[in-house]
Amino acid sequence: MNKMNQKELLDTLQHQFGFDEFREGQYDIIQDIFCGEDVLGILPTGTGKSLCYQLPAFSFEGVTVVISPLVSLMIDQVKKLKAKGFKRVTAINSLLDHNQRDNIFAHLNEYKLIYCSPEMLQNPFFFKHLKTLTISLFVVDEAHCISQWGHEFRTDYLKLKDSIKKLGNPTVLALSATATPQVQDDIQYFLDKPNMKKRIYYMDRPNIAFSIEHVSNWQEKVNRITDILQHKPVPTMIYFSSRKWCEKVSEILKKELGSLRIAYYHGGMEADDRLLIQQQFMNHQLDVICCTSAFGMGVDKQDIRLVIHFHLPAQMESFIQEAGRAGRDGKESVSLVLYTDGDEQIPLRLIEQELPTEKQTENIFQDINKCKTSSLPLKKVKEELIFKNELTETQWNFLQYQFEKQQMVHNEQFHLDSKLLEDTFQQILFLLRERTTIKIKKLYEFIRWVKTPGCRRKDLYQTFQKGYQSPVYYCCDHCDFSFSKWNPPMNQIEEKVEGWEVELKRIFHQEAIM
Amino acid sequence: MYSAILLKCITKLQNERSPSSIYHLLKGKRSSQTIQDAKAYGLSPFFGIYKTLSKKQFQNSLSILQKENLITWLDDDQLMITEAGRISLQTDMEESPELDWLDGFNVHHIAPQFWLRLLLWIQTGSNLLKDESHFIPVHDQWESVDWVRQFYRNKKKDLEGHFTNLYQELYSLLKLHRSFHADIVVSRLTGYKKIGLSKQQIAEKWKLPIEDVEMYIQSSIHFIVNKVCQNQSEFPALLAFIPEKLKQLPLTDSAAKTYYWLKQGYSIEHIAKKRRLKINTIQDHLIEITYVDSSFSIDSYVAKEDKEMINRTIDELNTKRLKVIKDHLPDSVSYFMIRMVMAKNYQ
Structure with missing residues (x-):
C-alpha cells in the first residue's frame, strides 16, 4: 500500500470528515497503517481514536472490520458516520432481527466498514461470509479487553488471534485509551503480534484539576454537590455505580437546584429516551447529567467543566476515562471524587456479580454430571443451565469459554469424562479466584490514590506513563486547588417559558410569520 | 387519563373477564379473544393504545387504584369499581375530552x-x-x-x-x-x-x-x-x-391470508391443510374477519335458525360469557358458532 503524502491526507480529512487538522497521534498512526504496519495505539479518550481507522477504511480497496465490545458503542459510531454522510457502514449485533441480519449478510460486500462484537465474529455463518471478502484492515477497539489486567476482560477477545489468521492476516490496529505497560504486553501476546509498532501517547490532562473530599455520609455528598453547583452552575456529569442511586440523587438535586436543568441517564431506559437525553446534554438543553458508566461512551461534548464521582469507580482506568470527559475544549475543568468510609462495599459487590460464584460453578458441574451420557450437545442444556443457576450472559460466556479451552466442550458437544470434568472444575475455580483477586487489587489501587498524601496528579498517572505535563490552571487539592479559587466560564441559563405556538414556529422556522 | 381508561375497562367488562384481558386489550394482542373483548364490551377505542406497557407496570397501576379505593378485588381474580371509582371516572370523562379521541381499533395499526x-x-x-x-x-x-x-x-x-x-x-x-x-x-x-x-x-x-x-x-x-x-x-x-x-382492513397478516383463500372459495378445512394450521386457528381468523369486515357474511357457517336461537339465549341470559351461553344451548351449537354470531352483532 502506498504512503499518502501529508497534503493528500489533509485533503481527505477536510473534505470527508470536516476537520481542519489532525490531532496528536492520528497522522502517525494513519501513516503506519497505509504502510501496512501493525500498530498498537494508546490514545487518551476524546482524542479521536476512531478516526485512525475510519480515514483509511474509506480509502482502502477492501473492507475494514472493527471489533468493539459494546453494542451501544458500535451503534453510536455508525450513527455518527451516517450523519457525516458515510453510508457504507454497518454494525452487526445481537439487536438485529433475522431479516435485518440476512439482509446485511447478503450485501456484506457493499460495506467499507463493518463493526461487530467479538462474539459475533465467532458466529460461523457470519464468518463464512466475511471470509469471502478482502479484509484490508482489522481493528481491535478497546484492546485492553484482551488482558486480565485490563479494566475490562472479555474472553472472546482471546479468540481474535485465530480469526485474524483465518482472514488472511490483514493489517491489525489495536486501540485503547488506557493500557498499562503490562496490558500492552498482553495485547501483543494474545494477538500474536510481537512486532507491532507501538504508538503510545500521554494521557494526562493538564487542564483538569483533581480534588477528593472525604465526607461522612451520602447526604453530605448531596449537600456538597448542591453547594458547588449553586455557586458554579457549569455543565456537569455525576457518576453513580447503580441505576437506583442515579435516579434518587437526580430527584433530590432537581428539588434543591431549581434553576438548573438536570436529568438522569442509565442503561435501564428506553433507547429512544436515552438518545434524547444525550442529545439534550450535547445541545446545552441540560446542565447536569446523573449517570452510570453507561453514559459517556461516544459522547464528545466539549464543554463539560466538572465531573463528579459520587461512588468509587471500579479502578484507575475507568476513573481516568470518566474524569477525562471534562474539559475537552482545553478550558479549566475539575474532577471531584466524593468519598465516604465503606464506599468500597458497592464495587466489591459488583465484582462478585461479574463472574459466576464458586457455588454457582459447583452446581453447574453437578448438573452436567447428572447427565450420564458420554456426549451431550451444548445447545440442549445451555438454556436450562443458565436459567436454573441464574447466570448472566457474561457469566455464561466465561464458563463456556473455559469449557471449550479445556476441551470439555468440543464442536458444540460436551465430553463427559469424569477426570476431564474434575480438572476443568478446578481450573475454573482457580481462575475465578485469580480474577477476583485482580479486580479487588485494582479497586484498592484506586482507594490508595484517594488516600494519597502527595500530589494527586503525579500519583494518578505514574502507573501509566513516565512523567506528566505541568498543569495549565490548577493541579490538585493537595497542591493548589480549592473550589473557592475556581472561576470557570459559567452557563448563561435563561429558561424561557414559552407556549407551544412559539416552539412550533421555531421548529418549522416560521418565526417571521406572525 | 390512564386511570380513567382502566376504570372504564373494569366497568365495561362487568366482572366477566379477568384483569389480564385489559392488559391484552391495551397492548393490542391480535387474538380473537381480545378482539372479541374489545368489540363485545364496547372497548374498541382502547385496543392497542399502549403497546409498550409492561405487565409489571400494569399490575402496579391496578394496585395504585386499589390503594386509592377506586377499585376492589372480588374473591375470584375479578375486579370491581367502587363508588369512589365511579365518581372519579365520571369527573375524568367530563374533564378529559381527549378520552374520546382514542380510536384504537381503527388506527392502532398505523x-x-x-x-x-x-x-x-x-x-x-x-x-x-x-x-x-x-x-x-x-x-x-x-x-x-x-x-x-x-x-x-x-x-x-x-x-x-x-x-x-x-x-x-x-x-x-x-x-x-x-x-x-x-x-x-x-x-x-x-x-x-x-x-x-x-x-x-x-x-x-x-x-x-x-x-x-x-x-x-x-x-x-x-x-x-x-x-x-x-x-x-x-x-x-x-x-x-x-x-x-x-x-386495508386491520387484520393480522395471517388472518389476511386466510381471508384471501376464503375469497377464492376454499373451505376452512382445506385452508387449514394448505397452510398447515389447526382448524381452530383458521376459525379464529374467521372471527377476526367478521369483526372488521361488515360485508362478510356468516350465513355459510351458522344456519339461520341457529343464529336466532343463539341471539335469543344471549338476550335472555344478558351475558357475554361464552361458557354460560354454550351451557344453555343444545350440543349441536358449537363455540365457534356462538362466537361468529357475537362477532356479527358487535361488528
Whole structure:
C-alpha cells in the first residue's frame, strides 16, 4: 500500500470528515497503517481514536472490520458516520432481527466498514461470509479487553488471534485509551503480534484539576454537590455505580437546584429516551447529567467543566476515562471524587456479580454430571443451565469459554469424562479466584490514590506513563486547588417559558410569520 | 387519563373477564379473544393504545387504584369499581375530552408508523432548512427512515413551501387541543438545535404519571390521523404521512391470508391443510374477519335458525360469557358458532 503524502491526507480529512487538522497521534498512526504496519495505539479518550481507522477504511480497496465490545458503542459510531454522510457502514449485533441480519449478510460486500462484537465474529455463518471478502484492515477497539489486567476482560477477545489468521492476516490496529505497560504486553501476546509498532501517547490532562473530599455520609455528598453547583452552575456529569442511586440523587438535586436543568441517564431506559437525553446534554438543553458508566461512551461534548464521582469507580482506568470527559475544549475543568468510609462495599459487590460464584460453578458441574451420557450437545442444556443457576450472559460466556479451552466442550458437544470434568472444575475455580483477586487489587489501587498524601496528579498517572505535563490552571487539592479559587466560564441559563405556538414556529422556522 | 381508561375497562367488562384481558386489550394482542373483548364490551377505542406497557407496570397501576379505593378485588381474580371509582371516572370523562379521541381499533395499526415518520421528517426538514445535514436521527426504525429518505427526494425542490404547509396543518390541529396538551405534543418534537423531551421529562414537567403522558400523546396521534383522513383535501401535507395500511382492513397478516383463500372459495378445512394450521386457528381468523369486515357474511357457517336461537339465549341470559351461553344451548351449537354470531352483532 502506498504512503499518502501529508497534503493528500489533509485533503481527505477536510473534505470527508470536516476537520481542519489532525490531532496528536492520528497522522502517525494513519501513516503506519497505509504502510501496512501493525500498530498498537494508546490514545487518551476524546482524542479521536476512531478516526485512525475510519480515514483509511474509506480509502482502502477492501473492507475494514472493527471489533468493539459494546453494542451501544458500535451503534453510536455508525450513527455518527451516517450523519457525516458515510453510508457504507454497518454494525452487526445481537439487536438485529433475522431479516435485518440476512439482509446485511447478503450485501456484506457493499460495506467499507463493518463493526461487530467479538462474539459475533465467532458466529460461523457470519464468518463464512466475511471470509469471502478482502479484509484490508482489522481493528481491535478497546484492546485492553484482551488482558486480565485490563479494566475490562472479555474472553472472546482471546479468540481474535485465530480469526485474524483465518482472514488472511490483514493489517491489525489495536486501540485503547488506557493500557498499562503490562496490558500492552498482553495485547501483543494474545494477538500474536510481537512486532507491532507501538504508538503510545500521554494521557494526562493538564487542564483538569483533581480534588477528593472525604465526607461522612451520602447526604453530605448531596449537600456538597448542591453547594458547588449553586455557586458554579457549569455543565456537569455525576457518576453513580447503580441505576437506583442515579435516579434518587437526580430527584433530590432537581428539588434543591431549581434553576438548573438536570436529568438522569442509565442503561435501564428506553433507547429512544436515552438518545434524547444525550442529545439534550450535547445541545446545552441540560446542565447536569446523573449517570452510570453507561453514559459517556461516544459522547464528545466539549464543554463539560466538572465531573463528579459520587461512588468509587471500579479502578484507575475507568476513573481516568470518566474524569477525562471534562474539559475537552482545553478550558479549566475539575474532577471531584466524593468519598465516604465503606464506599468500597458497592464495587466489591459488583465484582462478585461479574463472574459466576464458586457455588454457582459447583452446581453447574453437578448438573452436567447428572447427565450420564458420554456426549451431550451444548445447545440442549445451555438454556436450562443458565436459567436454573441464574447466570448472566457474561457469566455464561466465561464458563463456556473455559469449557471449550479445556476441551470439555468440543464442536458444540460436551465430553463427559469424569477426570476431564474434575480438572476443568478446578481450573475454573482457580481462575475465578485469580480474577477476583485482580479486580479487588485494582479497586484498592484506586482507594490508595484517594488516600494519597502527595500530589494527586503525579500519583494518578505514574502507573501509566513516565512523567506528566505541568498543569495549565490548577493541579490538585493537595497542591493548589480549592473550589473557592475556581472561576470557570459559567452557563448563561435563561429558561424561557414559552407556549407551544412559539416552539412550533421555531421548529418549522416560521418565526417571521406572525 | 390512564386511570380513567382502566376504570372504564373494569366497568365495561362487568366482572366477566379477568384483569389480564385489559392488559391484552391495551397492548393490542391480535387474538380473537381480545378482539372479541374489545368489540363485545364496547372497548374498541382502547385496543392497542399502549403497546409498550409492561405487565409489571400494569399490575402496579391496578394496585395504585386499589390503594386509592377506586377499585376492589372480588374473591375470584375479578375486579370491581367502587363508588369512589365511579365518581372519579365520571369527573375524568367530563374533564378529559381527549378520552374520546382514542380510536384504537381503527388506527392502532398505523398510528405508530405515522408518528415515527412525522417525528423524523420534522427533525430532518428543520435541520436541512438551516443547512445542517449532520444530525443524529431521533429514532432508527428502518421502515420510517427509508420512507423519510424517499420523501425528501420528492420534497427537496420546495422544502420551504412544503414545510410551511405542514406547519399550518399541524398548527390548526394542535389549536383544537387544550393548550397544555399541545404543549406536551410539541415538547416531544425534535428540530434544529432543539431536542425533544423524553416521556419521563414530560411527566416531571407537567406533574403527570408517565402513563398519562403516553395516553395524551396517543390520543393526539389518533385525533390527527382521523381528522386528516376524514378531511383529506384540507390536510394534503399530513395525508402523505398516513401509511398505506390504513386503507386495508386491520387484520393480522395471517388472518389476511386466510381471508384471501376464503375469497377464492376454499373451505376452512382445506385452508387449514394448505397452510398447515389447526382448524381452530383458521376459525379464529374467521372471527377476526367478521369483526372488521361488515360485508362478510356468516350465513355459510351458522344456519339461520341457529343464529336466532343463539341471539335469543344471549338476550335472555344478558351475558357475554361464552361458557354460560354454550351451557344453555343444545350440543349441536358449537363455540365457534356462538362466537361468529357475537362477532356479527358487535361488528
